[in-house]
Amino acid sequence: MKPMFRRLALGLSAMAALLTASSALAQDKQVNLGVAIPTATHGFTGGIVWWANEAKKELEKQHPGLKITVKTAANASEQANQLQDLLTVNKINTLVVFPFESAALTRPVAQVKGKGVYVTVVDRGLTDANAQDAYVAGDNTAFGRIPAEYLVKRLNGKGNIVALRGIATTIDNERMDAFKAVLKNHPDIKLLDARYANWNRDDAFKVMQDYLTRFKQIDAVWAADDDMAVGVLKAIEQSKRTDIQEVFGGAGSKGMVKAILEGKNKLVQADVSYSPKFIYDAIKLTAEARLKGEALPPKTIIPSVLITKENAQQFYFPNSPF
Structure with missing residues (x-):
């Protein structure tokens, strides 16, 4: 092969390798995030559902490589089934879960983590911390x-x-x-x-x-x-x-x-104070960390403080669902 053609062939090979690496990197940055939360049975969980969907709407718009699927469950067994659906049907690689109950959801969440899914547990902790990668909650x-x-x-x-x-x-x-x-x-x-x-x-x-x-x-x-x-x-x-x-x-x-x-x-x-907005914060922190290929700290605690007439205005959000 003449030197000129040899250099051209080598250049094309290098370009192909670069494109392959770039494609792999792009795939690595694709985050398919499942959110499993209780249904809106009372005011607080109503706030949880609202903030979770706000996170989906805002974060998907900000990050083209992010897909968020939100599922709500009326009981622990339904939520356990939904976790399997998120894994097998939605093909998630990241999970943010607000467990309906601690003990009943520990094994189902552990099974999802065992499939290589990054797991952030929110608020209602599991009975075995080994079933999660990160925990986000109020104090x-x-x-x-x-x-x-x-x-x-x-x-x-x-x-x-x-x-x-x-x-x-x-x-x-x-x-x-x-x-x-x-x-x-x-x-x-x-x-x-x-x-x-x-x-x-x-x-x-x-x-x-x-x-x-x-x-x-x-x-x-x-x-x-x-x-x-x-x-x-x-x-x-x-x-x-x-x-x-x-x-x-x-x-x-x-x-x-x-x-x-x-x-x-x-x-x-x-x-x-103990705002349901922490589900939004947990989804945002998890999604943005995984898009960068990073992990969250093992535990993130959001402070709770006494609300009295003197400081109540700081905690009054009339447009919130909760």
């Missing part, structure tokens, strides 16, 4: 500690409290453990009972009705969720009981923050 310890400290002060260190728990998850355990840890230092504060009400206002109404029947003196209620607080307030209103001094919810919904700002309900004076 659940502060979510339980802050209301306990507030109620102890509100009751001057003496009184009867009832509590309503959410769903059996790691975050609910973290919150309840933090709440009880504060009360241990105040023996004159008695926690009469703490029952699950599933972060649901109707269930909370029934649980509170039971408390009102069983306990003749209740000084404060930790509802542990603003939707549950709505059900609690309705039960108290119907009972016409006057012994209860405070109902403390949680998560900073726009309705509860507005009530704090207006000061019309003497039972609602404070709340603790």
Whole structure:
């Protein structure tokens, strides 16, 4: 082969190799991200669904190499099935999951991770951290500690409290453990009972009705969720009981923050922040890291703070669904 043709052949080979490498690099940067979240059964999960779809709309527009599929589930078994669909039908290589329940979803999520999918778990942690690559959540310890400290002060260190728990998850355990840890230092504060009400206002109404029947003196209620607080307030209103001094919810919904700002309900004076926007943040952080071929820190915690009339305006978002 003449030198000129040899150089041309070598040049074409080098160009072909470069194009092949560029194509492979482009494929590496394609992120097919699945989002598995609970359906909108109450205000907070309504916010989760809204923010997840906002993330899909905004991030796909910003990143041509990104595809996001959002699936919502009404129970743990449905969500487990959806994870398999995301893997086999949608061919995801990245997953952001807000588990419906911790224990029930640990194995299904681990199976997805075992197929080489990068997994970010949001809020409701799994029972085995090896099933995930990253964890993003609000500060659940502060979510339980802050209301306990507030109620102890509100009751001057003496009184009867009832509590309503959410769903059996790691975050609910973290919150309840933090709440009880504060009360241990105040023996004159008695926690009469703490029952699950599933972060649901109707269930909370029934649980509170039971408390009102069983306990003749209740000084404060930790509802542990603003939707549950709505059900609690309705039960108290119907009972016409006057012994209860405070109902403390949680998560900073726009309705509860507005009530704090207006000061019309003497039972609602404070709340603790825990915005459903963290699903948006988790999707964005995960997608942008994977587009760069990077990993997130093992744990990202978003602070929770006490909301009172003095700072409530900072947490009031009237256009938000939650």
